[in-house]
Amino acid sequence: MKRTSWMRGMMMVGMLLIAGLVQPASQAQAERPLNLMPWPSSVQAGNGDLHIDASFSVALSGHTEPRLDDAVRRFLRHLSRETGIPSFAKAGASSKATLAIHTDHASKDIQEPGEEESYVLEVTSDGAKLTAPTPLGTLHGLQTFLQLVEAGPNGFDAPVIAIQDQPRFPWRGLMIDVSRHFIPLEVLKRNIDGMEAVKMNVFHWHLSENQGFRIESKKFRKLHEMGSDGMFYTQDDARDLIAYAKQRGIRVVPELDMPGHSTAWFVGYPELASGPGPYGIERKWGIFDPAMDPTNEKLYKFLDELIGEMAKLFPDHYFHIGGDEVNGKQWDANPKIQEFRKAYNPKNNDALQAYFSQRVQKLVTKHGKAVVGWDEVFIPGVPKDIVIQSWRGQASLAQAASQGYRGILSNGYYLDLGWSTARHYAVDPMGGAAANLTPEQQKLILGGESCMWSEYVSAENIDSRIWPRNAAIAERLWSPQSVTDPASMYARMHAISARLELLELTHQKYYRPMLQRIAGPSTPEEFAALRTLADVVEPVKDYAREQLAPAEPTSATPLNRVVDAVPLESDTARRFAELVDKYVAASCHDAGTDARLRSQLTLWRDNDARLEPLTQRSFLVKEVAQTSQDLAALGSSGLAALDFIAKGGGAPDSWRAEQTAAIQQTQKPKAQLLLMPATAVQKLVDAAAAGGSCVGTK
């Protein structure tokens, strides 16, 4: 057995590091780029490769536990999927194994934020060594190894490399709202597989909302029986998911959102509310009036028992009580609460909520857990063990940290808002006001969580709203702060996306079937036309979808439209925009770029004619008929602009004004969609009018 201790591994890497680190931005141009995501804290590339064939084997040494054996089995299964090699030899002794793993000691039985997660991975042409102080590090290192394996010129291989890696932040989470739309357990599991692949370590399970109470309570059965339309997780389901996540180094933090966002509770227990019942499960989206009655002692008795039950079910040390967005209308309307507000110290609703929060925090503490809550639970004087999850932003976190409170950032990581990945990627928990904190205060910023709110996701399209973009947020939370180049990020994310698809995630696979449903039976040409259009539109951003809805959306609204099918970010449009930027910025317009732009614009110009039969046949295509005509118009404008540029520019102002007006029309959202190439086509029009240093030259 090769006894490569953790310490020796560290020293060896330390020496290699002297030779200089590989940075993701600079290496993107290398002969064989490393498609690692999140990018490790230090990477030392070498020469040569480790060949991966059916003789590949793994051996474990040092600390052992069933989780590690299971991890190796999963690793080999994933390696099998990555390579198509049907199976691998069982692990022999470390000295014979291709990949020798040494784990020093156990992790904590109940995983905690801040636990050791580091690992060292050295690959030589003879074999690989993975050493880690704890199983958490080993799990991460195995994922890094999987990302190294690629088809090379002579077979599958992993490059010779030395990696030393640990996370920048201890809390790297994904929240999924399973309440507005119920998300089946197997969908959560495949997303947890995705989280493991990108080294996230907290699954935040948003279990209750106005629209659904999704976890079985054996003490208060009417919560899930009357509050979920039968769509809830049993306690066995929860235990199953918790075990599944633990195997992958991932904590599960449950959230029961209160005192607002709780209509679904009141269907079975109207007496907990501040207003008179009866209540029905909320079917619409938004902020609603129902809120728990903070003056009702029976409420605290109820919550004591419920939190006690849930605290036993969920082993994590943290328990999320929500606490966001109480509009106060039920409180204002209730004489008893008005009276309470007068008689006691709290005299306004904020203070009333503070009172409620403190009472609930005591209950959570009583049951052995620390509270996590949205910004609103941060009230001066609350115990220091709470964690504030900020939907408001870094300033809010910084304020809390300056007073000694811990926090995690979610503002900027709301996946449902449809931002570009680059925009999410640019958000740093230490950015903004947090940058001015003292080093001691900065330690209180534990990390962040991406949030998948589920008004417009179903089991069918949710993966596509989370992946691959969540990998970029995972990198933000894991990798050194200096790793920020968007071009490198997009290139590596593109590669990781293909690997994630091998994990059963459906973020690529969902697309074609959804478009096929939209098209109905169609010729290959018609379907290709729909795809061409769908590839360059994006859903409207932020909360515009509600504002632009043709009818008020509810949980019964089918999510079967083009806006539900298309990815949140158009790769085609992004690449077209990059090409246009390159073209108009170049001192000489390149003939090759010109040809590529023309080819793309011609496709768009002619696409509407090809799509037209489908717009007649299917109401779901008819909805985007105007957008299709807009795309044709953009194609024509862009081609005309290129013609002017070829002739030396100087397009008349009247032409430019006309084109600009037409392009502006195409930029108006239609069918809750944005036509993404418009901005880039406008740049071509502007360039055509301006002429330029190199216009007309070859």
Add this chain to the structure above:
Amino acid sequence: MKRTSWMRGMMMVGMLLIAGLVQPASQAQAERPLNLMPWPSSVQAGNGDLHIDASFSVALSGHTEPRLDDAVRRFLRHLSRETGIPSFAKAGASSKATLAIHTDHASKDIQEPGEEESYVLEVTSDGAKLTAPTPLGTLHGLQTFLQLVEAGPNGFDAPVIAIQDQPRFPWRGLMIDVSRHFIPLEVLKRNIDGMEAVKMNVFHWHLSENQGFRIESKKFRKLHEMGSDGMFYTQDDARDLIAYAKQRGIRVVPELDMPGHSTAWFVGYPELASGPGPYGIERKWGIFDPAMDPTNEKLYKFLDELIGEMAKLFPDHYFHIGGDEVNGKQWDANPKIQEFRKAYNPKNNDALQAYFSQRVQKLVTKHGKAVVGWDEVFIPGVPKDIVIQSWRGQASLAQAASQGYRGILSNGYYLDLGWSTARHYAVDPMGGAAANLTPEQQKLILGGESCMWSEYVSAENIDSRIWPRNAAIAERLWSPQSVTDPASMYARMHAISARLELLELTHQKYYRPMLQRIAGPSTPEEFAALRTLADVVEPVKDYAREQLAPAEPTSATPLNRVVDAVPLESDTARRFAELVDKYVAASCHDAGTDARLRSQLTLWRDNDARLEPLTQRSFLVKEVAQTSQDLAALGSSGLAALDFIAKGGGAPDSWRAEQTAAIQQTQKPKAQLLLMPATAVQKLVDAAAAGGSCVGTK
């Protein structure tokens, strides 16, 4: 409750039929083609549509059983997937239901070939009625209804229609070989879902082979423990699958192949073999020497117990004993067997096998089952209750039928041979010699089974080898013999394929991830180039893959190459060939067709340059580098031919000879792949040389 009795339904349809039937070929040109597959025995199209929205509901009347309730639940779930409408109202009374179902009486508890499977489906703009004598008919009718629902101009709808339908043959099966490559249970289940969608009713489970004994035996544990590498189905798995199939109107016929194809049995029980052990699980493909010793009385004792155990596990009335391809070498080499052969009546190996078959048939009969076996089990004088499954062809079936024996056809339906769907579709169980049988004898031809032999399939690509092509075979076995138009078949199969993908089948979804693995990390342009090439190649046909293998293939050979990834039939090449046929046959060459051909040929000509970087990086792409160059050459030849045709034809003979020689080079299999557009390009070259009535005109 609308009491629409089966008899009334039949009469109503009878009247409608007077107005004339819709045929799939003629209706393919209709405004809204009916994408039904298999095509029903009679279809009467009406005017208007039944609108499908969230108010859609179903009610059952008449005979009830849990299977029908489950069928309705599954039906509503599928309708939800087809439409994206999240859920449907529970079924109320028949008079209120959108779809009122009436089932007259129960099917047999253990499903039998020849049971009543008919149904009548009437759709009006107010609602739909499905009436069937038995649950089997109801199940089929529900699938037909699902195929009627499409996105229309104003929402989802089903056309007004009256369908009366029943199968042509009572035995419509799919065989999957789970022994050469183990196929996980969930993969079998999704294929059974596919079978239900196209009204197949027999799943033939090929459970044992030289390469694996895949079913748990509690009496002889060494069979699965030593003969399967741990990859077997437990008896609980089998019961699970049998129940799953029964819910879908599908029988499960198990096969234990003997006396040959049985090496895996001998790993644990070498004493059953005709030659000395020890034996190991066979890793190669082909026909091997090991065979059971037909002279060994202990063998019959063993088989008596094993067949008894399996007869209890599998409720179907039929039990498949294989019986194919004994090469006789072990028998010839065994003095005891030679002696037996001399002393008793059987004097050659065929007779020896007949002796074995008769002994085993008696055991099967003793345990209450009828024997199914491959052609070889048909020996004059065997009991009349056997069913012969013919891999040899209709002549073999006809011979048996003429002597009063029942048979099913599999020759012509071997999915692994890579035939075009049209070629499978043209094979009719009543074709060839069977056409000359008397009507009474023809009744003995029970139907057929498609066969998925698994040398070159894994869980990853098996769906793509079965689907959507199996739908065409299902149609051959269900629909009237007159339904034969390949163009209509391809159009409808294309539509059905998209629906099958909604059933979790992966025959479309598997493709991109496999190509991504082959490519490794790649730019969108590189990947598109790989896809363009992959879209026009097909694996070599029949058994050429073995003959052309670079190294002897085994069960450990990775199935990760282009030949494993590409569909068995290239849609792109088929459509290109159709276009070329239209072009060269037209009295005037059409400018639009010319442009489409040029666009396709230009893409191919230029594709190799785009793919080239990948051929450098990935060994799996490098393997098709020559094929890529060949495609470029075809593109150039085709474009040159079009240029000659545009100029009036008359290309020089020397040019034609040169092009023909070059095209012939591209037609040689490379990397076990065929480059499919070669034949069509040759037609263009011939047309360029020939001139023609309309060459050069517009």
